[in-house]
Amino acid sequence: FKIDVKPFETPELSDGKFTIQFVADDPMWRDAISTEYIFGTVEPLFKFPFTFANGPIKFGEWQKEFTYVNTNDTETPFKLVVEGVGDYCQISNDNGEFIRVNKAITDGQKLIIDTSTGIVKLINADGTESYANQFVTLDSTLDMKLHEDSNVMTYDNGVATLPIATIQINQYYLGV
Secondary structure (H helix, E strand, O other): OEOOOEEOOOOOOEOOEOOOOEEOOOOOEEOOOOEEEEOOEEEEOOOOOOOOOOOOOOOEEEEOEEEEEEOOOOOEOEEEEEOOOEOOEEEEEOOOOEEEEOOOEOOOOEEEEEOOOOEEEEEOOOOOEEEOHHHEOOOOOOOOOEOOEEEEEEEEOOOOOOOOEEEEEOOEEOOO
């Protein structure tokens, strides 16, 4: 488990010793290792045995949804990492909240949305990073959290290509 803290004040060194106090702006404990899920699934369209009598074969259909069950009563932030091309990036939940980034993502770029810090970053193919918060729409909920129980998240990129995105979650806890 881990928690983010910072020094309350600069310690004073006296006889080679000092005392330091820490403060936690977000006093929630969370898993030290994040759990990563692939955003979206392939819904199978047929089962074995099958026939090819009705035309072209379509093995499955890409679903732009992800369902996560938050098993505790603490709202949990997440990090969305988008690597697929798109005209924009929008993630929405079943509560009606959404985050929309009006920035086209090209091949080789990566967009990272961190709802715990409210920071959106764009990483180019050459590894250079830049902040992309200026592309977030004003009606977005940048501090969106995974609420208690079942969360249905939907991803949209504005194009017909498959969404290549992962969601990283460090489950929050009230005490450890």
